[in-house]
Amino acid sequence: MAEPPDVDMLAAALRRDSADLRLYVAVLATNLADSLPPGAVRVKRRRSLAERMAGREGAVTELDVALGERRLLLRMDRDGRATGEVCHEVRGIVLSRRPVGLDEWIDALARSLSEAATANARAREAAERFLS
Template sequence: MEVELLAAALRRDSADLDLYANVLLASLADSLPPGAVRVTRRRSVADRVAGREGSVAELDVALGEQRLSLRMDRGRVTGAVCHEVRGIVLSRRPMGLDEWIDTLARSLAGVAASNARAREALERFLA
């Protein structure tokens, strides 16, 4: 699987951060095993009254011992890649959105190369 194609698919709609986070969340949640994608939402009073879920505040993607985190705060995005073993973070490397997307694409391609089920899920994601 080409990493560049996967990265381009992950970059779609990244200009509008809230839309991007929701699209990425839905796409990854459908493509990866249950529990691999975690989301934290920020709900305002207006969101609660209207029954809305709120905006995505944090998105975590767990791929083996690697956890990729994306945090949105007042229009700013910060990404990080963590090396995590049994729930303990051994290292954390902050990065910008573009580097985070490239890292996510490489990680997803690596998982797909070694796992037929993950490969099928990513092919559905790209379709």
């Protein structure tokens, strides 16, 4: 079995482009949805009338990543602030919720991706994509 990616390197790679938070969340949502198994990532968006008319997807309002027994939620408010939540979930039942800041959310995502990479080829590819 392949060795999991280094969690600190993965967290640094995930943090790399977080200066523009709205763009960062949109790119992260797209990359995770493309890289992880189907159903592991759910993205909610808010679309203005202009965005609908232009055929654009709209702004990400919530990113929900489920990896193993961990569910990571990242919500964007209208002012561009992010709030994170790390949940322990078993068989669809949330056993615990913990609000976290963006840095802690990214660390939890990096740990979850690293753990999933040991058992899942698509998760390993997602981790490698962020490291390259």
